[in-house]
Amino acid sequence: MRVSVDRDRCCSSGMCVTNVPEVFDQDDDDSLVRLRQNAFRPDQFEDLRLAAQLCPGGAITVVEDGPAEAGAASVDG
Ligand code: SF4
Structure with a gap:
């Protein structure tokens, strides 16, 4: 999974x-989202999917790579 x-x-x-406080944080200066992790465990995947669904800005993208892969992260903007 990539986020x-x-x-x-x-x-x-x-x-x-x-x-999902272990993954997401907000910048102290502008309150915009930051990622606290750049790799994700499979047990976090469902929470990450839910976070993407619930984000009111559509700012979180989750891409499913395969069933057993490690996760990876990127930040745009
Ligand atoms: S808009 Fe989305 S990415 Fe930004 S803080 Fe809210 S839920 Fe997180």
């Missing part, structure tokens, strides 16, 4: 931080 966040689309709602 990317687009800070240009983030509206600083903080929903991702509330739901």
